[in-house]
Structures are given as structure tokens and as C-alpha cells.
Amino acid sequence: MADLIAYVARKILLAIPVILLATLIVFLMLYMTGDPINALSPPHASPELKDALREKYGLDRPPYEQYGLFLWHLVHGDLGVSVGFATRDLQVGDLIVERLPRTLELMAIGLSISYSIGIPLGIFSALRHNSLGDRSVMVFTLLAYAMPSFWLGILFMLFFAVKLDWLPLGGTTGGFASIILPAITLGIGNAALTTRMMRSSTLEVIRQDFITQLRSRGLPEKEIIYKHAVKNAILPVITVIGLDIGWFVAGSVVVETVFSWPGIGMLITTSISNADFPVVRGCILVLAMFVIAGNLMADILYAYVDPRVRLG
Amino acid sequence: MIGVRKGLNDKLISWKMAGGVKQSAADMIERGARNKMVVIGFTIIVFMVLTAVLAPVLPIADPTEQNLNEDELLQPPSSENWFGTDELGRDVFSRVLWGARVSLLVATLAVLVSMVIGIVLGLTAGYFGGKVDYFISGTIDLFWTFPPFLLALAFAAGLGAGLYNVILAISISYWAGFARLMRGQALSMRERQFVEASRALGAGHLRMMFVHVLPNCIAPLIVWASIGVADAITIESSLSFLGVGTKPPTPSWGWMLQSGMLYLDGASWVSTFPGIAMVFTILGFNLLGDGLRDVLDPRMKGLRR
Numbered sequence: 001m002a003d004l005i006a007y008v009a010r011k012i013l014l015a016i017p018v019i020l021l022a023t024l025i026v027f028l029m030l031y032m033t034g035d036p037i038n039a040l041s042p043p044h045a046s047p048e049l050k051d052a053l054r055e056k057y058g059l060d061r062p063p064y065e066q067y068g069l070f071l072w073h074l075v076h077g078d079l080g081v082s083v084g085f086a087t088r089d090l091q092v093g094d095l096i097v098e099r100l101p102r103t104l105e106l107m108a109i110g111l112s113i114s115y116s117i118g119i120p121l122g123i124f125s126a127l128r129h130n131s132l133g134d135r136s137v138m139v140f141t142l143l144a145y146a147m148p149s150f151w152l153g154i155l156f157m158l159f160f161a162v163k164l165d166w167l168p169l170g171g172t173t174g175g176f177a178s179i180i181l182p183a184i185t186l187g188i189g190n191a192a193l194t195t196r197m198m199r200s201s202t203l204e205v206i207r208q209d210f211i212t213q214l215r216s217r218g219l220p221e222k223e224i225i226y227k228h229a230v231k232n233a234i235l236p237v238i239t240v241i242g243l244d245i246g247w248f249v250a251g252s253v254v255v256e257t258v259f260s261w262p263g264i265g266m267l268i269t270t271s272i273s274n275a276d277f278p279v280v281r282g283c284i285l286v287l288a289m290f291v292i293a294g295n296l297m298a299d300i301l302y303a304y305v306d307p308r309v310r311l312g
Numbered sequence: 313m314i315g316v317r318k319g320l321n322d323k324l325i326s327w328k329m330a331g332g333v334k335q336s337a338a339d340m341i342e343r344g345a346r347n348k349m350v351v352i353g354f355t356i357i358v359f360m361v362l363t364a365v366l367a368p369v370l371p372i373a374d375p376t377e378q379n380l381n382e383d384e385l386l387q388p389p390s391s392e393n394w395f396g397t398d399e400l401g402r403d404v405f406s407r408v409l410w411g412a413r414v415s416l417l418v419a420t421l422a423v424l425v426s427m428v429i430g431i432v433l434g435l436t437a438g439y440f441g442g443k444v445d446y447f448i449s450g451t452i453d454l455f456w457t458f459p460p461f462l463l464a465l466a467f468a469a470g471l472g473a474g475l476y477n478v479i480l481a482i483s484i485s486y487w488a489g490f491a492r493l494m495r496g497q498a499l500s501m502r503e504r505q506f507v508e509a510s511r512a513l514g515a516g517h518l519r520m521m522f523v524h525v526l527p528n529c530i531a532p533l534i535v536w537a538s539i540g541v542a543d544a545i546t547i548e549s550s551l552s553f554l555g556v557g558t559k560p561p562t563p564s565w566g567w568m569l570q571s572g573m574l575y576l577d578g579a580s581w582v583s584t585f586p587g588i589a590m591v592f593t594i595l596g597f598n599l600l601g602d603g604l605r606d607v608l609d610p611r612m613k614g615l616r617r
Contacts, residue, residue: 018454021455025463029466029470030470032467033470143595145598146542146591146598150569150570151569151587151591154569154573154576154583154587157576162576162577162580250462258573268465272556281466284465284469288458288462291459
């Protein structure tokens with residue numbers, strides 16, 4: 001147990017430079033197009049107003065001091081204020097907290113969908129290796145993976161909302177029905193990856209000696225597969241669940257925009273079109289933290305499951 | 313969307329390091345010609361590239377020419393406009409063809425740039441090892457943590473929309489995969505006898521890196537590049553869809569899908585055709601990459617990323 005704690009502590013320390021890189025990138029975002037004041041002031045602002053704003057946002061200080069200040073504010077949970085027309089001077093942190101539950105809800109349901117499709121399908125495919133069923137599943141995974149999520153979302157909208165009129169087109173007014181299409185759209189690409197991983201993991205396990213040994217002892221095939229093979233095969237698939245967060249974070253930006261789902265992703269898109277830089281960078285930073293947390297989770301789970309990792 | 317290949321790339325590298333299979337590029341291509349996925353993928357790519365290259369000389373309508381007559385807007389597919397017309401009376405068929413040009417250009421250039429960054433950094437790290445490796449690997453791992461799309465979104469939002477900005481944004485976000493691959497390859501190569509032999513003959517570091525080590529790593533780089541182009545097309549069209557990719561009136565698939573969404577009810581052809589072309593292209597590069605990887609390393613079969 002002590003080695004596990006040491007391992008986790010080391011991993012957390014190693015996450016610090018990653019967090020710093022994320023903050024540096026979002027900090028630099030403002031400077032990529034030249035003078036950041038242009039991005040922060042309203043259109044046609046007078047030079048006097050610009051100077052006043054420059055002082056207000058601390059842009060008159062040297063860059064390293066600005067970055068230091070940015071970090072200092074971050075540590076205190078202060079992400080700055082919005083410069084968008086409708087939300088000017090509102091706290092970015094408040095705007096994000098307001099949207100956060102929506103994104104979490106979408107990601108959680110998407111994640112459940114992707115695993116409840118991927119795992120059974122992967123097992124099915126592996127047990128019927130090289131059969132027609134297996135090949136169809138593989139074609140499905142290829143297609144699902146090649147589909148950019150916004151295109152898949154548009155197709156779903158076209159069929160289930162426009163043509164069949166079964167589900168709402170977007171937004172949140174339909175209650176639970178509203179989340180079905182966005183969540184499936186978000187989950188299906190990852191379901192394809194999970195299927196492939198589950199399939200190869202199962203294939204690997206059922207070829208091992210202990211399975212042959214169980215067969216020779218005359219255990220029923222069902223018991224061998226579900227009690228012994230799947231239990232071993234599922235482990236490596238489940239441990240990387242944290243890495244999937246990256247997929248869902250990236251996907252949520254696009255999917256939320258397609259379905260007008262009012263989460264952080266949609267906030268990014270609207271803020272981009274409103275030229276509301278502080279909100280964009282706040283959102284991206286929050287999403288980056290999700291990714292880092294997901295990676296950390298995967299590392300820890302992995303070490304928990306496989307003690308050899310902790311020593312390395 | 314592209315975050316999950318982690319462990320599996322490591323697997324690819326460790327397999328290579330263990331001595332692995334024969335992996336010269338010529339050998340891979342020869343065996344690839346007998347692989348169904350490679351052949352289908354390659355055919356699709358050739359078709360799309362031809363379309364993209366020939367778009368300016370084909371007898372098709374100008375993709376940016378608007379036709380604002382009432383009876384020319386949002387017309388369904390006909391013998392005159394094969395894929396119909398969009399909300400500004402432009403020919404969707406011609407826009408899909410020109411869109412292939414933009415997508416392939418952006419994706420190919422972005423992958424080339426990130427490949428160059430990846431090769432230089434990965435090769436340096438793997439070849440020299442020690443402190444150099446420590447610092448470069450640290451940087452690679454930092455970038456590797458984030459999904460390329462999220463990074464690209466941050467850079468694209470900072471840089472603003474535009475063709476070259478998108479290429480830059482994707483390149484900065486995508487190089488880490490190439491660097492990791494290259495580092496692993498270089499690590500295993502530098503211990504090989506032929507490299508030691510040329511060292512004994514007094515070859516300089518640059519010569520060793522680029523004349524001896526690099527050419528022996530081409531095969532896995534081709535695999536990674538093919539999958540990379542598919543990813544880059546996805547990223548580019550997603551960015552354009554969000555409004556930070558290429559700028560209109562440049563005919564980009566992502567942008568066409570975005571504006572077509574408004575007319576889904578009644579004029580679905582405006583977004584369906586560019587969507588089909590896009591998936592077709594991405595599928596082609598994925599098939600080629602997957603197939604070549606299977607050829608390169610049969611043990612990885614079916615195990616993607």
C-alpha cells in the first residue's frame with residue numbers, strides 16, 4: 001500500500017508541469033494576434049478607453065508579471081471577467097460553474113452509452129472471431145470512427161428529429177429526451193474504440209492456457225467465458241476509462257454546439273463568435289483540467305490493478 | 313476525439329524495440345498491395361486526390377459564384393446541379409469538389425509540418441539519450457497529454473480563422489505523436505550493428521541520424537502519417553464547423569455542414585453531400601493506415617490505438 005501512495009504522489013507531482021503548460025497556452029492565446037487589448041475592448045473603442053482598459057486588465061505590466069498575476073488569480077479561483085457584449089464584467093468562473101453540470105451530465109451519459117455498447121459488442125465479436133458477425137462489427141467500428149461527431153449529430157438530427165420527429169432537435173426543453181441524441185453522438189465514436197479494445201483483449205485472454213485448462217476440466221463454456229475470460233479481459237479496458245475523458249472533452253465542444261446543449265462546449269463556441277476571450281480561455285482551461293484529472297485517474301487505476309507498475 | 317491511442321502506440325513502439333518484424337518501407341508497400349484494406353483505402357485516396365487536383369480544370373460551376381435568383385436558391389439535386397444548390401444559389405457539387413482541395417491541403421500540410429517537428433525532436437531525443445532525451449521527452453509528454461483537438465482549438469481561437477492559422481494550429485497540436493514514435497524507433501536503431509559500424513567509420517551525428525537511422529524508420533512513419541491525415545481532416549472540419557477554421561467563402565466541408573444545418577428541414581442536400589465526401593476521405597486514410605499497420609505488425613491486427 002505504501003508503494004501505491006508513493007506512486008500516486010509522484011504522479012500528482014508530475015501533473016504540475018502539465019497544468020502549467022495548459023495555463024501558459026491559454027495565457028498566450030490572447031497574444032497570438034498581437035496586441036491583446038484589441039481582443040478585450042469593445043469594437044471602435046477610443047484610445048483613452050483602451051488605455052483605461054489596459055490598466056484595468058493589467059496589460060501595462062511586463063508579460064512575465066502578467067503571467068504571474070494570471071496564475072495568482074487562478075490559484076484563488078479567479079478566471080477574470082467576461083468582455084462579451086451581453087455578459088460584460090461578469091465573472092468567468094460563475095459563467096462556467098453555471099454550465100458545468102450540463103457538460104458533466106452529457107459526458108456521464110455518453111460514457112455509459114459508449115461502454116454499454118462497446119463491451120458487449122467487443123465480447124460478441126471476439127467469440128465469433130472472423131465470422132460474418134465479427135466482420136460487421138469491425139465495419140461498424142471503422143465507420144463510427146471515421147465519422148466526425150458533428151456530422152453524426154447532423155445525421156441523427158435529420159433522421160430522428162426532422163424526418164421521424166421522435167426526439168427534440170436540440171436545446172434542453174424536451175427534458176430527458178433532449179439528452180438522448182447528443183449523448184449517443186458523443187458516445188458512439190468512443191464505443192467503436194472500446195469495441196476494438198474489448199475484442200482484442202478478449203481474443204488475447206481466451207487463447208491463454210488457463211482457459212484451455214478450464215475447458216479440459218469440463219466447465220460449461222458459458223461459465224468459462226463469463227466467469228473467467230471476460231473478467232480478465234475487461235480489466236485493461238476499464239482501467240483506461242480515464243483516458244477516454246480526453247475524447248469526451250474534445251467531443252463535447254462540437255456535440256454541444258450541434259445540439260445547442262448549454263454546457264461548457266457551447267459556451268466556448270458562442271464566446272468565440274462574441275470575441276469573448278477570457279471566457280474562451282477559462283473554458284479551455286477547465287476542459288484541460290478534466291483531461292489531466294482523467295489521465296491521473298487512469299494512471300492510478302492502472303497501478304492499483306497491476307502492482308508491477310508502482311515499482312517502475 | 314483522438315485521445316485513446318496512448319497505450320497502443322507504446323505497444324507498437326515496444327514491439328519494434330524488441331526486434332520486431334522486418335519493416336522496410338518497400339517491403340511494407342509490397343505486402344500492402346495484397347491487403348484488402350490497404351487497396352480500398354488507397355483507391356479512395358487516389359480518387360479524392362484526383363478530384364481535388366482536377367477541381368479547377370473540370371467543367372464545373374465556380375464554387376463561390378452566387379446566384380441570388382429566387383428560383384436558384386436551395387434547389388434539389390438536378391441534371392444541372394448534381395448535388396443541388398445552397399442558400400446562396402451556389403453549386404453544391406462544385407463546392408464539395410473544391411472542399412476536398414481545402415481539406416486535403418490543410419491536412420497534408422499540417423501532417424507534414426508536425427512530422428518534421430516530430431522527426432527532428434524525436435530523433436534527437438532517441439539518438440542522443442541522456443539529458444537531451446530527458447528534456448525533449450518531458451516536452452513531448454506534456455503535449456501528448458492533451459487531445460490534439462483541444463490544443464488545436466486553443467491555438468485556432470487565439471490565432472483567429474484562416475487557412476494558414478488552421479495549419480499552424482493543427483501542426484502545433486499533433487507533432488507529439490510523431491515525436492514519440494520517432495524517439496522509440498531511434499532508441500532501438502542506435503544499438504543496431506550497421507549504425508555502430510558507421511560510427512566506427514567516423515560518421516558524424518547528423519549523418520548517422522538522417523542517413524542511417526531515419527530511413528529505417530520510414531515504414532511506421534507512413535502508417536502514422538496516414539492516420540494523421542484522417543485525424544487532421546477531422547480536426548480541420550470540426551474547427552471550421554465551430555467557426556475558427558478556414559474562413560468563408562473558402563469552400564470547406566466543415567463550414568458547409570455548419571451553414572447547411574439551418575436548412576436540414578427541406579434542403580438536407582446542402583449538408584449531406586459534403587458530409588459524405590468528408591467521411592469517405594477520412595475512411596480512406598484510416599483504412600490505408602490500419603491496413604499498413606497490420607502488414608507492418610500482424611500482432612497488432614484489429615487493435616487500434
